[in-house]
Amino acid sequence: MREPSDELVVAGIDLSGTVARLAAAAPAADAAASFPHDGIRAVHEAGLLGLSVAARYGGRDLSLGDLARLAAALGRGDPSVALISLMTLFAHRQQALAGLWPDPLYRRVLAEGERGPVLLNAARGEPELGSPARGGLPRTRARRTARGWSISGTKRFVTGCEGLSYLLVWASTDEPPQRVGTFVVPGSAPGIRIVESWSSLGLRASGSHDVVFDEVEIPHDDVIGLVPADIAGQDNRAQAALTLVVTALYLGVAEAARDAFLAFAEDRVPANLGYPIARTERFTALAGEIDLLVGGARQIIVGALDQAKPEPDTLLRARLLAGRQVKQAVQLAVGALGNPGLSRDTGLERHFRDVQSVLVHAPQEDTVVALLGRTAFARAAADQAPPVDRLPAA
Structure with missing residues (x-):
């Protein structure tokens, strides 16, 4: 087996023990x-769920590059745990940047996190709406009451919903003029029902089920960022950095697949060969191809996020390039081993299923390609425009 590497040290924290715990529990989940x-207990005990909390609240305020490195490390152990954890880390990072949470509520959340895992996630997608990344407003309604708000509606693909402490529900108000905002709903509130609809090929333990809200009441102040409905759309370019961080967890999946491939090749000694297949030219070349794809994806992701002020299109482009490479790397490892590659014994079968989701997250691949294409045409048109005549300076 490979020795723990620098890939498992993030912001001075050695994650090798936590990753080993995740990897041991992942097959059963x-x-x-x-x-x-x-897995969530292991992440909490390692103090990882609060790494993106702002320094003004006593947190580490982890950089985007280190968030990606953390996502890759956790994804190597269990990508479902990595995804659930990232949703919480993103919520804390949003507060660090924008400070939109009511301060007493946010401090209560942090205090609860000192006693046990506190998981947060945005509930945005809906059956009728689809992905907010494609436009549209939520049909979930927040109705004003004497005591605050009453939330009703259905949300789809709410990752980790069975263990969420708070659901950040994107909803429209019933008031004129209509507003849209994120309502902070305790996971234990009466009127919440989970519909176990998640039956995906990969990330099976992420529990991204549907959640139904039936007149769920919350206090008046427990809302984030209420804005007029006409300016409430999702800006896909503004989310480019976070989508690239999500891609990093699948980099971790590909690194786990690479390690499983190498371990198999080192241990497999055919009788007619008399030495490990790792010494053959074919497997040496395969290992090099896989390392080129996986190592290249890591360079693309962390290189883009470590820039001081990366352009959104740079991040979106990095996401597609890295996502395609990690899928190709795992496919190559599975195909090279034949039947053992499809066996649960090597772990590659699970890694292959998990990595298929790398470009499914919003905004999806076709949306990103269209954004980049429109930018390319706009740039070409600007380059071809005739120069504007200017009067000489007085």
Whole structure:
């Protein structure tokens, strides 16, 4: 087996023990498609769920590059745990940047996090709306009441919903003029029902089920960023950095697949060969191809996010390039081993299923390609425009 590398040290924290715990628990959670309680407990005990909390609240305020490195490390152990954890880390990072949470509520959340895992996630997608990344407003309604707000509607693909402490529900108000905002709903509030609809090929333990809200009441002040409905759309370019961080967790999946491939090749000694297949020219070349794809994806991701002020299009382009490479790397590893590559014994079968989701997250691949294409045409048109005549200076 490969020794723990610098890939498992993030912001001075050695994650090798935590990643080993995640990897040990992941197969059972995947097989049962059950919430990964053991993995979340390991992440909490390592103090990782609060790494993106702002320094003004006593947190580490982790950089985007280090968030990606953390996502890759956790994804190597269990990508379902990595995704659930990232949703919480993103919520804390949003507060660090924008400070939109009511301060007493946010400090209560942080205090709860000192006693146990506090998981947060945005509930945005809807059956009728689809992905907010494609435009549209939520049909989920927040109705004004004497005590605050009453939330009703259905949300789709709410990752980790079975273990969420708070759901950040994107909803429209019933008031004239209509507004749109994020309503902070406790996961234990009466009127919440989980519909176990998640039956995906990969990330089976992420529990991205549907959640139904039936007149769920919350206090008046527990809302983030209420804005007029006509300016409430999702800006895909503004989310480019976070989508690239999500891609990094699949980099971790590909690194786990690479390690499984190398371990198999080093241990496999055919009788007619008399030495490990790792010494053959074919497997040496395969290992080099896989390392080129996986190592290249890591360079693309962290290189883009470590820039001082990366352009959104740079981040979107990095996401597609890295995402395609990690899928190709895992496919190559599985195909090279034949039947063992499709066996649960090597772990590659699970890694292959998990990595298929790398470009499914919003904004999806076709949306990103269209954004880049429109930018390319706009740039070409600007380059070809005739120069504007200017009067000489007085």
